[in-house]
Amino acid sequence: MKQSLTLNKVTRFMGFGTLKPFTALFTGKVQKEDILTILKKFIVPIASILLFIGLWHAGSRALFNMEADYKIEKALTDQGQKAANEMKACIASGDISCQPNTLPSPTQVWASFQTLLKDHKVISADKLAFKEKTAAMNEKRVAAGQDPITYTGRPSFVDQIFTSLKTVFAGFLLALLIAVPIGIVIGLSETLRSSFNWLIQIFKPVSPVVWLLLVFMIVKTMTKDSNQDSAFIISFISVGLCSMWATLVNTAMGVSSVDKDYINVAKVLKLGAFQKVFKVILPSSLPLIFTGLRITLSVAWMVLIAIELLAQSPGLGSFVWEEFQNGANDSNSKIIVAMFVIGLIGFLLDRIMLTIQKMVSFNKNEGL
Amino acid sequence: MSYLELRNICKTYGQGAGSTKVLSNINLKIEEGEFVAIVGFTGSGKTTLVNLINGLLQPTSGEVLFKGNPVVGTSHERGVIFQNYSLLPWLTVGQNVQMAVKEAFPKEKKGEISKRVNNYVEMVGLTPAINKRPKELSGGMRQRVAVARALAMKPEMIIMDEPLGALDALTRGNLQDEILNIWSVDKRTALLITNDVDEGIYMADRIIPLRPGPNATLGPEFKIDIDRPRDKTALNDNPNYKKTRNAIIEYLMDIGNERKSEAKTEYVLPDLSPKSFVA
Numbered sequence: 001m002k003q004s005l006t007l008n009k010v011t012r013f014m015g016f017g018t019l020k021p022f023t024a025l026f027t028g029k030v031q032k033e034d035i036l037t038i039l040k041k042f043i044v045p046i047a048s049i050l051l052f053i054g055l056w057h058a059g060s061r062a063l064f065n066m067e068a069d070y071k072i073e074k075a076l077t078d079q080g081q082k083a084a085n086e087m088k089a090c091i092a093s094g095d096i097s098c099q100p101n102t103l104p105s106p107t108q109v110w111a112s113f114q115t116l117l118k119d120h121k122v123i124s125a126d127k128l129a130f131k132e133k134t135a136a137m138n139e140k141r142v143a144a145g146q147d148p149i150t151y152t153g154r155p156s157f158v159d160q161i162f163t164s165l166k167t168v169f170a171g172f173l174l175a176l177l178i179a180v181p182i183g184i185v186i187g188l189s190e191t192l193r194s195s196f197n198w199l200i201q202i203f204k205p206v207s208p209v210v211w212l213l214l215v216f217m218i219v220k221t222m223t224k225d226s227n228q229d230s231a232f233i234i235s236f237i238s239v240g241l242c243s244m245w246a247t248l249v250n251t252a253m254g255v256s257s258v259d260k261d262y263i264n265v266a267k268v269l270k271l272g273a274f275q276k277v278f279k280v281i282l283p284s285s286l287p288l289i290f291t292g293l294r295i296t297l298s299v300a301w302m303v304l305i306a307i308e309l310l311a312q313s314p315g316l317g318s319f320v321w322e323e324f325q326n327g328a329n330d331s332n333s334k335i336i337v338a339m340f341v342i343g344l345i346g347f348l349l350d351r352i353m354l355t356i357q358k359m360v361s362f363n364k365n366e367g368l
Numbered sequence: 369m370s371y372l373e374l375r376n377i378c379k380t381y382g383q384g385a386g387s388t389k390v391l392s393n394i395n396l397k398i399e400e401g402e403f404v405a406i407v408g409f410t411g412s413g414k415t416t417l418v419n420l421i422n423g424l425l426q427p428t429s430g431e432v433l434f435k436g437n438p439v440v441g442t443s444h445e446r447g448v449i450f451q452n453y454s455l456l457p458w459l460t461v462g463q464n465v466q467m468a469v470k471e472a473f474p475k476e477k478k479g480e481i482s483k484r485v486n487n488y489v490e491m492v493g494l495t496p497a498i499n500k501r502p503k504e505l506s507g508g509m510r511q512r513v514a515v516a517r518a519l520a521m522k523p524e525m526i527i528m529d530e531p532l533g534a535l536d537a538l539t540r541g542n543l544q545d546e547i548l549n550i551w552s553v554d555k556r557t558a559l560l561i562t563n564d565v566d567e568g569i570y571m572a573d574r575i576i577p578l579r580p581g582p583n584a585t586l587g588p589e590f591k592i593d594i595d596r597p598r599d600k601t602a603l604n605d606n607p608n609y610k611k612t613r614n615a616i617i618e619y620l621m622d623i624g625n626e627r628k629s630e631a632k633t634e635y636v637l638p639d640l641s642p643k644s645f646v647a
Contacts, residue, residue, distance in 0.1 A: 261454040264424055267441075268448045269471045269521075279467065283458045 053106050060105040067100030096329050104333035109340075112333035120156035127151050155314060157334075161341065164315035167232060168297075168304045168349075171239025175296050179244040180289065183251025187285070188277070193252060204245040208303035212238040212310055231313035238307050243300035250292025254285030290357035297353050301346045316342055369436050370397040371557055372421065372525065376430035379416055390416050392583045394430070396576065398557060405560040405568035406586070407616065408578030409624070414561045415451065417578070418529040421559065422448045434525075444472045447523030451530045453510045455502040455517075462498040465489055465517050472521035488520040489513075491550065508539035515547065525557040533563065541600065544571060552596065565616050569609060570598060575616060579623055587623075590616055 068091050076084035090098040104112070130151050138148035155163065186193050215238045223230045258281050266280045308317025320338050323331040377394040380387050390413045398404050408414050419425040420432055423442040432439040434446065442448075455464050466485045473481065489498050492512035502510050511531060518526060531547070532540045548571060551558055562568050568575045569592055577587040590612055594603070603609050 261450065261452060262456060264450065265454045265456065267424055268422065269468050270442055270444060271471060275471075280456065283456070286458075 057105050060103045063102040064100055067102045071100055099329055101329070101332065104336055108330065108333040109336045112330050113337045115330065116157040116334065116337060120158040123153065123156040126153060157319065160314060160316050160319045161345070164304060164308065164317070167236045167308070167313065167315055168239060168300050170236035171243065171304065172297050172300050174237065174240030175244035175247060175300065176293065178240065179247035179296070180251055183248045184255050184277070184282070187252040187255025193256065200245065200248060208238065208242045208306050209310060211241045212307050215241065231311055235304070235307050235311045235313040238311070239300050239304050242303045243296045246295035246299060247289070247292035251285065251289045254288030255281055258284045287357070287361045290361060294350065294353040294357060297349055298346060301349055305342060371400040371435060372398040373433040374430070375433065377420060377427045377432065378429045379420060379425070380428045388582050390582060390584060393585050396586060398559065400557055401555045402574065403551065403558045403560070403572045405562055405572035405575045406578050407562055407565055407568050407575055407620070409580045410563055412578050412580035413584040414578060415529055418527055418561055422446050422527050444521050445524045447518035447521050447526050449514050449518045449526065449528045449531045451533055453502070453514045455510060455513055457502050460499050460501055461494055461513050462489060464513055465520050468517045469520050484520060488516040492516045492546065507535050508543060511535065511543060519550065523556070525559070528558070528560045530561055530563065532567065547571070548597070565613060565620070569613055570600060570603065577616065577620055580627065587619060
């Protein structure tokens with residue numbers, strides 16, 4: 001009983017309250033309402049997912065046929081009846097060389113997902129082998145004061161995911177370090193708020209692409225004579241600058257709108273300025289600050305893909321772009337795989353932030 | 369020289385044409401060790417008066433003297449119990465009290481501070497709830513925490529702004545007794561702001577009605593000559609109590625009627641009669 005209670009608590013705390021009947025199923029205490037909720041909360045969504053896949057399949061089928069017809073038509077007008085017949089036979093045979101290039105079907109995407117995983121295994125094995133092979137030599141090089149030899153092969157899809165996560169966290173951290181302190185200072189002083197307001201209002205809606213170019217102009221000059229990975233620096237700074245505005249605005253709002261009663265308490269207790277900020281104002285604006293941070297993280301993840309795509313910095317964004325440029329017959333389905341992975345990771349990041357927000361916030365019931 | 373003195377206090381909010389004069393010509397003297405109650409209608413400027421005395425607000429004209437010195441800001445000498453508890457929701461009961469103790473006794477060591485905190489939490493009977501947050505407490509318990517927080521700073525004077533206003537009648541009665549018990553231990557000067565005449569008579573030495581604002585002023589004072597400790601049930605048969613109570617209520621009713629006759633807007637009601645569906 002106690003076990004099921006804690007299980008329920010944990011799932012609810014994580015914002016997965018809908019899993020409650022499922023945990024009931026798990027702990028062996030099933031009630032009639034639970035079955036009804038399972039029906040409502042699980043069967044219906046699963047049915048809708050199946051419907052989605054079905055529509056997707058039908059849609060891609062239709063697009064495939066359109067593209068095929070167009071190809072045959074083209075062969076007919078350009079090269080005559082014989083070429084058209086050959087094209088028709090070629091498409092029907094499933095030969096890779098002449099497949100119509102269009103929206104991939106769910107089965108193709110699933111297959112690409114498997115391919116990417118297999119590819120990851122191959123590359124990791126290769127990496128491991130490389131490490132073993134160069135271990136002795138690297139030791140010598142390090143001892144001699146030289147840089148060790150690193151693996152320069154192609155990164156796998158999973159490696160790209162981790163690179164992207166690294167970039168997004170670096171950018172998020174940068175946004176946090178810039179936006180929270182500035183937000184607090186701006187929130188405390190009405191004068192500063194009105195003097196910074198134009199800046200915030202003008203820069204908030206600027207597109208990630210422009211930020212990237214601006215950061216590129218500055219970082220390019222500053223890292224001219226170092227051999228650092230400037231692509232990573234450029235992309236994480238751009239991500240930070242794009243995404244910090246939500247936190248900045250929320251923090252300033254939270255700090256400036258602290259309940260007057262709490263301020264009165266601080267005055268009656270005669271708290272010093274420092275104490276007032278850290279013991280009264282900050283704790284009471286924490287829920288709003290975290291709402292801002294949550295928005296920041298999801299914005300950071302969203303713009304990251306676009307920025308990686310443009311900055312040629314490794315990660316999911318450049319994976320998508322390279323696959324698009326690549327034009328292999330399974331490129332399109334790999335792009336769709338990346339799309340799902342991006343969405344799923346974005347969702348998980350949001351859940352993690354929600355959990356942290358609930359942990360630090362005094363108002364446990366708040367949370368969206 | 370009085371312990372606390374208000375001299376010709378006026379308080380105006382806003383400026384120019386949009387300004388409202390909330391208090392005017394307030395004169396009040398409170399002696400050391402006295403328990404004074406100010407009774408008034410809601411919206412008559414009671415909270416403004418309290419904030420002037422505890423130093424959160426400054427009067428537009430006139431001055432507030434505490435032990436002969438003008439009040440310019442808040443001070444640990446005057447403890448305040450707010451109308452809406454004003455506990456910090458992210459701190460536990462103990463931490464809320466501790467915050468006040470730490471500020472009032474900055475030189476004390478950790479052990480001494482926590483001892484003080486425990487003492488005051490125990491005094492209001494909340495030791496079992498010391499690690500709970502205000503949200504988990506009932507209204508009465510929250511108000512007790514606020515009492516403990518105000519007293520833990522060892523103020524020389526306690527200012528209570530409708531401390532029991534939001535509580536139900538039974539809890540209210542209990543807390544009145546508790547506050548009186550705590551007060552009777554070292555008889556610190558106390559100022560109670562309330563809208564309940566019975567509460568004022570039961571607790572205070574003197575009752576002063578506040579004529580409702582705008583331009584609120586203090587009315588004539590009523591002395592309460594009933595021996596302490598007072599017994600709530602016996603009080604009902606006390607002729608002295610009845611007399612004072614009737615006098616105060618009559619006074620307040622008169623003010624209320626005066627206000628009504630001053631109101632000039634007359635609402636003309638439409639002449640309506642129910643329609644008969646039977647015929």
